[in-house]
Amino acid sequence: MQRTQATLLSLFLLLGAAGTAHAKPWWMRGIESNETDFLPPDVAFRVAARIDGSALKVRWVIADGYYLYKQKFEVKAESPDLLVSAPQLPAGVVKTDPYLGTQEIYTQQVEAVVPYTRIDAGAHPIQIKVTYQGCAEAGLCYPPITKVLFPNAQPALVAPNVPPYPWESIAITAGAFAFLLAGLVLRKGRKLDVPA
Amino acid sequence: MNTPGLRLLGAALVALLGIWAGLKAYSVRRAHEIPAVAVPAGVASAPNRSDGAASEAAVPHPLVPARLPDFSLRDLTGKSISISAWSGKSLVVNFWATWCAPCRREIPLLKTISAEWAGRDLKVVGIAVDYPDKVKDFAGRFKIDYPVLIGDQDALDVAAKFGMASPAFPFTVFTDRRGEVVALFLGELHRPQVDFILSEVQDLNQDRIQLPEARRAIADGLQALAEKQAG
Numbered sequence: 001m002q003r004t005q006a007t008l009l010s011l012f013l014l015l016g017a018a019g020t021a022h023a024k025p026w027w028m029r030g031i032e033s034n035e036t037d038f039l040p041p042d043v044a045f046r047v048a049a050r051i052d053g054s055a056l057k058v059r060w061v062i063a064d065g066y067y068l069y070k071q072k073f074e075v076k077a078e079s080p081d082l083l084v085s086a087p088q089l090p091a092g093v094v095k096t097d098p099y100l101g102t103q104e105i106y107t108q109q110v111e112a113v114v115p116y117t118r119i120d121a122g123a124h125p126i127q128i129k130v131t132y133q134g135c136a137e138a139g140l141c142y143p144p145i146t147k148v149l150f151p152n153a154q155p156a157l158v159a160p161n162v163p164p165y166p167w168e169s170i171a172i173t174a175g176a177f178a179f180l181l182a183g184l185v186l187r188k189g190r191k192l193d194v195p196a
Numbered sequence: 197m198n199t200p201g202l203r204l205l206g207a208a209l210v211a212l213l214g215i216w217a218g219l220k221a222y223s224v225r226r227a228h229e230i231p232a233v234a235v236p237a238g239v240a241s242a243p244n245r246s247d248g249a250a251s252e253a254a255v256p257h258p259l260v261p262a263r264l265p266d267f268s269l270r271d272l273t274g275k276s277i278s279i280s281a282w283s284g285k286s287l288v289v290n291f292w293a294t295w296c297a298p299c300r301r302e303i304p305l306l307k308t309i310s311a312e313w314a315g316r317d318l319k320v321v322g323i324a325v326d327y328p329d330k331v332k333d334f335a336g337r338f339k340i341d342y343p344v345l346i347g348d349q350d351a352l353d354v355a356a357k358f359g360m361a362s363p364a365f366p367f368t369v370f371t372d373r374r375g376e377v378v379a380l381f382l383g384e385l386h387r388p389q390v391d392f393i394l395s396e397v398q399d400l401n402q403d404r405i406q407l408p409e410a411r412r413a414i415a416d417g418l419q420a421l422a423e424k425q426a427g
Contacts, residue, residue, distance in 0.1 A: 038364065038382065099300035139298035139384025142364045182207040 039063055041142045045134055049151035051126065056084065056114040056151050058130055062107055067095070068134035070104035073112060078127035078148055081120040087112035105134075126151050260359035264289075264375040267354045269323065269345035272332055277345060279321070286318040286397050289369040290385075291355055293326045294334045298384035299366040303338050305385060309394075310342040317373050317401060318394070319343070325351040325365070372400040376407055379414050392417045 038044075045068060046061040058075060062068055070092040077084045089112050092104030114128070129148050135141035264287065268278040279289075290306055292299035310320040322344040324331040331346045347354065355363040358380060370379040370393050378400065379393050396410045396417070405413070 041364070097297045097301075099303075100297040133295075135297065136383075139301070140364050140366075140382065141293075141296040141298060143293075186203055186207050 038136055038138070038140050039066065041145055044136065044142070045132065045145065047130060047132070047147060047149065049128060049130070049149040051151045054115060054117075056116050056126070056128060057111055058087070058114060058128070058149070058151075059109065059111040060106070060132065061109050062134070064108075065137045066134055067105040067107045067137065068110065068132050070106060072131070072133035072144060074129075074131040075112060075114045076129045076131075077116070078129045079118075079124040081118050081124050082126055082128070083117045083119065084128060085115040087114045260380055261357065261377055264369075264371045264377060265354075265357040267357060269347045269351060269354065270328070272328075272335055272344055272346065274328075277343070282319045282321065283375065284317070284373055286373050286394075286401060287369070287371045288318065288320045288390075288394075289323060289371070290320065290366060291323045291325060291351075291358075291360070291363060291368070292366045293324060294330045295326070296365045300334075300338075302366060302385045303340060305387060305390065307339075307341060309390060318397070321345065323347070323351055323354060325355065325363070370394070370397055372397050372407070372410075376400075378407070378410055381418075388421050389418060392421065 044063045044066045047058065049056055049058045051057075056075075060068060070089055073087055073089060075084055075087045090110065092106050092110075094102060095105045096102045116126075118126075127148055127150055129146060131144055131146045133142065133144040264279065266278065266280055268276050271277045279287075288306070288309060290302070292303075294300070306320050306322065309318075313320075320342040322340065322342060324344055324346045325348065326346065327348070328346050331344065334340075335344055345351070352363070355361070355367075358367075358369055358377075360367060360380075364382070366384060368381045368385055369377060370381070371377055378397055381389065381393070393414055396405070396414050399405045400407060400410045
């Protein structure tokens with residue numbers, strides 16, 4: 001079925017659809033023409049990172065019919081004060097392809113444990129750069145994908161709280177105070193003509 | 197502070213303080229919003245400024261061209277070759293990479309097609325979006341005997357000319373002898389699909405059908421083949 005979905009991009013070359021459909025990324029053209037196409041890479045492979053004690057946990061959720069190569073995973077520190085060790089990955093499924101050899105792959109989901117240390121007690125937010133690469137079983141491979149993630153302390157798959165913006169309330173208060181003060185300064189010394 | 201001038205100056209200063217505080221708050225909030233968008237709901241990282249996918253969402257994708265665009269890339273010997281070198285022939289332009297398993301799997305089929313159509317008005321051309329050394333090594337080991345052009349960013353630019361600005365591989369473009377793009381096939385090619393598309397290209401080349409008719413027939417034919425495979 002994936003192959004069914006995969007091979008019909010030529011539908012978009014129908015002249016009637018050419019005007020609007022082609023302004024969209026290739027993976028959206030299927031939707032435009034009422035066909036199901038290959039998934040866009042960010043939907044096929046969803047990634048999130050969280051802080052869990054002394055380790056970062058990076059988790060990929062992989063769509064049905066798609067897989068990621070174990071040997072293509074990379075996690076690097078992006079924050080200047082962050083040191084990360086090599087990601088610890090579970091054993092994958094061995095996939096033997098006559099044209100690519102034997103590879104370990106992951107389907108459905110995989111979590112990498114990345115031990116980390118910080119060298120200045122957290123002056124910078126933790127940022128990591130992750131790289132991964134995968135394919136669709138139906139016969140399509142995505143180039144390596146690199147993303148910068150900001151791991152948070154929230155449990156995975158739970159919406160984090162919106163971070164507070166302390167400067168916002170300070171600014172609103174300061175602005176209101178400034179206008180009040182400006183009014184008082186301008187008013188000082190003025191006298192209202194009060195009719196007798 | 198008794199003079200009107202001093203009062204005005206004081207008022208201006210506090211007003212400036214208010215404006216500064218507002219701007220500061222706005223900039224700080226914007227800075228916070230970037231990671232908030234990049235990691236929505238703690239589930240999946242959406243692209244941010246530091247990866248290519250962000251610009252992909254922002255940059256409009258070009259149209260899949262009605263005709264084969266002109267471009268040049270280097271071949272296995274490093275010589276620059278224009279795609280117009282094969283003008284007048286129908287083309288099967290296959291975009292691939294050595295790290296891509298389905299790309300590797302379809303190479304034997306492309307070699308077979310190339311051999312079967314040798315001396316006729318059809319040419320298979322590979323475009324490898326990869327490192328030249330890897331492609332040369334691979335082409336030697338797999339004995340690829342049809343023309344292979346190589347590039348990195350320049351090959352990606354060529355892919356973008358076909359409407360594939362953020363390509364996945366393989367994908368294959370079929371043109372007729374007039375250079376009209378008849379089909380763009382995303383994913384691994386198989387014999388039934390290639391035969392069907394090429395039969396339509398042949399009909400086009402011999403003026404038995406018109407281009408819109410051929411495109412529709414290919415779309416319907418591929419759909420039928422896919423349903424047959426799925427069923």
